[in-house]
Amino acid sequence: MPEDKLARALGSNVRREIIRFLVKNDNISVHGVASILNLSEPSASKHLKKLYDLGILKSKDEGRERFYFLKIPRMKQLIREYDKIVKTMR
Secondary structure: OHHHHHHHHHOOHHHHHHHHHHHHOOOEEHHHHHHHHOOOHHHHHHHHHHHHHOOOEEEEEEOOEEEEEEOOOOHHHHHHHHHHHHHHHO
16 A cells, blocks of 8 residues: 555655655765765665665666665655654654
């Protein structure tokens, strides 16, 4: 079910941070995620792959690096609304 996929994607702080980064930026690489979120590259890769497999991200290879982009245009609006709701719950 699509809502289960979305719940799994947003269920991880790391994946939410990746999505938040992509809301403000065009793309990110595995190395970029690892660097920004202070993760190992294998861990960053697993989170990106999960988002990719869930259909939230698309990717493009450039040389030896793979860059990830938001696939769902409305994801920007969704994550902003999600953040607003979380703020009201605090």
